[in-house]
Every structure is written in structure tokens, then in C-alpha cells.
Amino acid sequence: MSLTRPRILVIDDEPQIHRFLGPALDAAGYEPLRADSGQEGLRGIATWSPDAVVLDLGLPDMDGKDVLIRARDFYEGPILILSARDREAEKIQALDNGANDYLEKPFGVGELLARLRAALRQRASAKAPLGPIRSGEVEIDLEKHRVTRGGEVVKVSPKEFELLARLALGHGKLLTHRDLLVAVWGPAHATDTQYLRVFVGQLRQKLEADPARPKIIETEPGVGYRFIAD
Structure with a gap:
């Protein structure tokens, strides 16, 4: 992270987009940086080493997916995709190519800032010592391979724990389902998504207060799952 304000x-x-996103990022405590094309964006990533990148897929000189692929050759920070393309295949391909998240246009600034904070926290925690991960009453101790809910041990199978740990991390x-x-x-x-649905369903039965309205393991229909940590 930057020594001063995180650069986005x-x-x-x-x-x-720059007119309303720039001031919003500034007000949220970030330093906004701007690029208007794919080539300019790649130069900006190489030159500025930003703390995170917000990338549109529809650029004038090259497809944003190509920018994403080329950026991942040398940049490890969070990349959030913005796009007017709402097809599930586009989202899945972007995530499989290394994007951290995906927002459809039009989007709310509040949601983008929340996703950005989550991506930056993920980046920071990846460098931090491994400790328990909490979501409400649920605690996942990755070192001890133990899951508790309200202080009580929850019995999970090895595969359930492996899936839960992957989500929590x-x-x-x-x-994505494929990930x-x-x-x-x-x-x-x-491609065996039914495996995933069954195991996610089992975890929700064990961990969620209301499995029909999950707050710990959220579904992105047709795309994948997201773990909501404290």
C-alpha cells in the first residue's frame, strides 16, 4: 500500500465516469489516477504501481480483457472490472483471467467503494499472518482446521472445510464455480457445479442462521460465491 493515500x-x-468517480474516490480517502485507453492504462499501472485498478472492458483501442491479461503479467494488486456487458460468460471470463471483482454499469458509487475496500482488505490480509476468520458468530481457524459457531464446534467434513477455507481466504x-x-x-x-451446490448447501445448513437467506456465503447467480467476513 502507498505510504500516503492509496492510489486508485x-x-x-x-x-x-471520471467526473463523478474521481471526486468520490478523493472524498473516500483515495488518490484517483486516470487513464482513458488500454495502452495508457497499462503504462499507468507500470509507472504508478497503484494500490488498485478499476478497469472498463469497453475501451477504444483494445478490449479490457486484454488489458487485464497483460496487466496480470506484472501487476498483483486488485483489479475491479466495470462493464456494460451483463452476460454471465463475460463475468466468468474476466474473473478467470484474474479480476478480483466485477460491477455492471450503471453501478452505485457506494457499492463500488465497498467492493474496493474489500479487495484492498483481501490484499492486505494476504500479506498478514494467518489467523482465524470470522463472520458473525462463525469462526474458521485455518491453522487448527476447526470451525465454531457461537463458540460451539461445528462438525464439517474435510471437503467441506477445504471449500469453506477457500471461500474464506x-x-x-x-x-467462480470453476475456481x-x-x-x-x-x-x-x-464443470461439476452440482458438487458445489450440494456442498455450499450443506455448509449453509451448518453455519447460517437462516440458510434460505444466507449472509455468510452469498451467491452470484450463474457465476460463483462470495464469503462475507467481518
Whole structure:
């Protein structure tokens, strides 16, 4: 992170996006940086080493997905995608290519700032010592492989724990079905989404106050899941 204010590079060719997002970022305690094209954005990432990047997919000189792929060759910070494209396939491809999150246009500034905070927390926690992760009454002790709810131990199978740990270590990042399936069950099961639904359902029964209205493991329909930590 920067020694002063965290720097956020916004790569978007729409002047109105910069006009309202720049002041909003500034008011939230960030230093906004601007790029109006893909090439300018890549130069900006290399030159400024921003703490996070907000990237539009519809750029005038190159597709934002190509910017994302090229940026991931040398940049490890959070990249949040903005796009008017609402197809699930676009979201999944962007996330699989290394994006941390995805917002559809039009979007609310409040939501973008919340997603940005989550991505920056995830980045900071990745560098921090591994400790328990909490969500309400639920605590996941990654070192001891133990899950408790309200102080009581919750019995989970090894696969359930592995899936829960993978979600929790995302610290709010949206993880695609494919991400989770490959990480927990291996590449041969990359498309077996029914496995995932069953195991997520089992975890919700054990952890959520109301499994029908989950607040710990959220669903992004057709895309994946997100763990909501304290």
C-alpha cells in the first residue's frame, strides 16, 4: 500500500465516469489516477504501481480483457472490472483471467467503494499472518482446521472445510464455480457445479442462521460465491 493515500487507477474512456468517480474516490480517502485507453492504462499501472485498478472492458483501442491479461503479467494488486456487458460468460471470463471483482454499469458509487475496500482488505490480509476468520458468530481457524459457531464446534467434513477455507481466504472476492471446483476437487471436475451446490448447501445448513437467506456465503447467480467476513 502507498505510504500516503492509496492510489486508485481508473481506466475508462467515458469522461463522465471520471467526473463523478474521481471526486468520490478523493472524498473516500483515495488518490484517483486516470487513464482513458488500454495502452495508457497499462503504462499507468507500470509507472504508478497503484494500490488498485478499476478497469472498463469497453475501451477504444483494445478490449479490457486484454488489458487485464497483460496487466496480470506484472501487476498483483486488485483489479475491479466495470462493464456494460451483463452476460454471465463475460463475468466468468474476466474473473478467470484474474479480476478480483466485477460491477455492471450503471453501478452505485457506494457499492463500488465497498467492493474496493474489500479487495484492498483481501490484499492486505494476504500479506498478514494467518489467523482465524470470522463472520458473525462463525469462526474458521485455518491453522487448527476447526470451525465454531457461537463458540460451539461445528462438525464439517474435510471437503467441506477445504471449500469453506477457500471461500474464506477470498475475503469477499467473488470466486467462480470453476475456481472453486478446480481448487477443491481438481481440474477433472471443473464443470461439476452440482458438487458445489450440494456442498455450499450443506455448509449453509451448518453455519447460517437462516440458510434460505444466507449472509455468510452469498451467491452470484450463474457465476460463483462470495464469503462475507467481518
